[in-house]
Amino acid sequence: MTIHVGKRVSAEGWRAFESDPYLSVTRRRVYARCAPCLESLLAQLTAGAETIELGHAWDCWKITVVVPGEDDCWRFLELFEEYYPQEYVYGKFGTGSRERATRAVVFHVDTLARRDALLPKVKDCARRITDAAVQISRGCANPYERLFGPWPQWQAKMQLVCRKEAPAVVRYLRRVLYERG
Numbered sequence: 119m120t121i122h123v124g125k126r127v128s129a130e131g132w133r134a135f136e137s138d139p140y141l142s143v144t145r146r147r148v149y150a151r152c153a154p155c156l157e158s159l160l161a162q163l164t165a166g167a168e169t170i171e172l173g174h175a176w177d178c179w180k181i182t183v184v185v186p187g188e189d190d191c192w193r194f195l196e197l198f199e200e201y202y203p204q205e206y207v208y209g210k211f212g213t214g215s216r217e218r219a220t221r222a223v224v225f226h227v228d229t230l231a232r233r234d235a236l237l238p239k240v241k242d243c244a245r246r247i248t249d250a251a252v253q254i255s256r257g258c259a260n261p262y263e264r265l266f267g268p269w270p271q272w273q274a275k276m277q278l279v280c281r282k283e284a285p286a287v288v289r290y291l292r293r294v295l296y297e298r299g
Contacts, residue, residue: 119206121199131216135195136208143208147226151178153295159261160291163284169275170265175257176274179227180209181237183244184251188212188221194250195223197243205239214260261287 124134124141134144155174162170183194191211198207209225225240227233233254244250256262256269263269264283266276278284 131213132210137206179233180255181225181240182253183223191223202239
């Protein structure tokens with residue numbers, strides 16, 4: 119299966135990839151999972167909730183390969199396609215902060231079982247690239263880790279660990295969800 123890359127680069131510096139040339143799963147996920155997840159978090163924070171239901175963030179996994187630069191992202195995807203052509207994958211590559219020296223390839227995964235099946239294949243390809251580190255995470259680090267700390271301590275319902283971050287997260291969510299450009 120060929121890995122196809124989206125034409126657009128997000129304002130943060132991400133570019134989508136997927137096995138489907140139309141990025142169908144990626145587009146569907148944005149509207150069915152990602153936006154509703156962030157909207158739910160925003161609604162709970164603006165309502166002053168003490169306990170936050172993580173919703174989709176609880177079942178959202180990311181396998182991230184950290185590489186030195188963008189050329190390495192392309193090379194990693196080429197290697198993955200070569201060694202695991204039967205795998206249907208989707209995710210993004212690039213950076214969430216253009217000031218970072220490194221770049222990342224992020225595989226989006228919706229179940230723990232899929233994460234565990236894909237992880238060894240990602241690690242195998244990462245070993246073939248110099249300086250490629252593999253990490254797993256849950257949900258979106260920004261904003262969830264800002265509010266709840268590292269993901270291994272999360273529960274499906276969480277008390278805010280970093281309450282002082284809530285106003286900044288609300289501003290961030292409003293910008294990401296509702297501002298264009």
